[in-house]
Amino acid sequence: MIERRKTRRIHVGGLAIGGGAPVSVQSMTNTDTADVAATVAQIQRLALAGCELVRVAVPDMDAAQAIKAIRAAITLPLVADIHFDSRLAVAAMEHGAQGIRINPGNLGGPDKLARVVAAARMHGVPIRVGVNSGSIEKEVLKQYGYPTPTHPNALIESALNKVGLLEAEGFSEIKISIKSADPLTTIAGYRQLAQRTDYPLHLGVTEAGGLIPGTVKSSVALGILLFEGIGDTFRISLTRDPVEEIRVGFELLRALHIRQRGPELISCPTCGRTRIDLFSLAEKVEQHLQTMQARIKVAVMGCVVNGPGEAREADIGIAGGHGVGIIFKKGEIFRKVPEAELLSVFLEELDKLEAEKTGRARHGS
Template sequence: MIRRRATRQIHVGPVPIGGDAPIAVQSMCNTQTSDVEATLAQIGGLAAAGCEIVRLAVPDMAAARVLSAIRAGSPLPLIADIHFDSRLAVAALENGAEAIRINPGNLGGPDKLKRVVDAARAHHAPIRVGVNSGSIAKDILARYGYPTPERPEALIESALDHVRQIEGLGFSELKISIKSPDVLTTIASYRLLSSRTDYPLHIGVTEAGGLIAGTVKSSVALGHLLMAGIGDTFRVSLTRDPVEEVRVAYELLRALRIRERGPELISCPTCGRTRINLFDLAERVAAKLQTMRAPLKVAVMGCVVNGPGEAREADIGIAGGLGVGIIFKKGRLWKKLPEAELLPALLAELDHLEAEYHHNRQEK
């Protein structure tokens, strides 16, 4: 059983972070923030996939000023991502950002940091102190060296130095992130940081890569940390559609039995008996399951011979053959259909099961 480390709790909008709150799943839009329509569309997709907090880049004043319009239409709380310009942080908060992510070391000095902290206090918005391995102050690098798995102290000292500066301004609604693109450095850094502070931690591997490399790196690093009880919110950073980040995040939480959201997909790796386009079929079913909440096990199997037996525990599944396939429930044949009708019939039954699930919850 995983035992979470004890942390203080903050709120990003209505979402609690730290303490006894569930570990929150976060992502970041890759739209131009100033394009309100495109940004809201992407936020809607993220929310449907289960994302709970979304971060938006604020590179200029145009992006800061449209945050009020985005917040009005967003189902998720907004974190404004700020670099270098304290005026953008203040403007983002004035226009509805419910939290900000800053690296205090690149804002231009104590006076500008104070301006940002005062604005965060006035708008009841927490601050995420974010430090990456490529943005550590030169004096700290000179003292500790570039962060490695054996010597991660530079990341920790950089973050805690910024935290002390903000605490000195009378503000403590904080969470901390210290990211590296290196898996082992990420693990070592967060383990050391978690032993030295009780602030909630946002964990992640920065610049992790595309779907394959990014998923592997994030799963290794975040899986290790989450099993150690470290992490109050996290993002799986991928060079992909951010909805994919949320999918990977929930599969990681499910694998560790920390949180489950919606159905679980079981699918076979294919073999010489496969006579249908299983890859496409599994992807289309997975996209459907991402929008569902019913706690089902759904199987997509490559052949009629072994499908129901190997996926006997599935609530519902399909197994394809040459031009024909079956839909089965709990290992038993339910329907035999032409191949072209398999997916539509499965999707229709999933809609039925989802509606039944919500109806039963309302009855209770």
């Protein structure tokens, strides 16, 4: 049983973070924030996949002002990501940002930071203090050295120094992130930080890479930390469609038995008996499952000989054969379907099962 680290609680919009609230999964858009239509469309896709908090880049005033229209069109809490320019931070909050991510040390000095804090207090906006290995001050690096798995001190000291700047302004609605591209440095850093503060922590491995390396690095670092009860919200950073980050994030929580969202997919690794394009079939089924809420177990198997028996614990599943596939439930054959129709018929059966389990028919069903 995982025992969560006790932290303060903050709220980003209606989402509670820390203080015993469920670990939340978030992502960041990769659209031009000033392009409201494109940004809203991506956020809506993220929301459908289960995203609970979304961050947008605010590199200029057009982006800051676009937040008002974006907020009006979405349901997710919205965080503005700011670098260097205090005016953008203030403008983002004035236009409806419900959280901001800043590095308090690079906003141009105490007066500008004070203006940002005053705006955050006025609008009820929490601040995420974000420090990466590449953004540590020269003085801190000189004193502690570049962060490594055995000496991550520079990350911790840099973050706590910046938190101190906010506390000096009487501000405490804070969450902290200290990210490294190295999973072991990330683990060591968050372990130390968790012992020195009770602010909620945002976890992540920065610059983790594409789907496979990014998933592996993030799962190693975040999986270990979450298993130890450290972490209140996180992002899986991938050089991919951000929807993929949400998929990986919830699978990580499922594997740790921390949270269960929607269906669980099991599928065989394929072998010489496979006679269908199982890779494509499994991917399309997985994409459909991301839009479902029912807690069911779904199987995609490669052959009709062993598939139903090997996946007998699945609520529903499919297995392919020579020109024909089967749909099975709890290990028993339910229906035989021509291979060309297998996917579409199976998705229809999934939607029926979703309606039975949740009492809600899917849109268009």
